[in-house]
Amino acid sequence: MQVFEWSKLIFEEGVRPWGNPMGAAQFGSVFFMVTGFHGFHVSIGVIFLFIFSYKVAKGSPR
Numbered sequence: 001m002q003v004f005e006w007s008k009l010i011f012e013e014g015v016r017p018w019g020n021p022m023g024a025a026q027f028g029s030v031f032f033m034v035t036g037f038h039g040f041h042v043s044i045g046v047i048f049l050f051i052f053s054y055k056v057a058k059g060s061p062r
């Protein structure tokens with residue numbers, strides 16, 4: 001979902017981290033930082049869920 005939003009903003013609307021047609025340059029920087037951090041956070045969570053699910057299915061206590 002975020003990839004779709006990013007690609008639409010970058011390629012169709014011309015939004016860049018250093019400036020955008022909608023206004024202040026800070027918007028792009030904050031938007032890309034926040035959504036990038038969120039994507040990283042979700043990815044790490046999914047990796048941990050896979051690891052824990054594997055250990056539970058295997059019967060390993062730790």
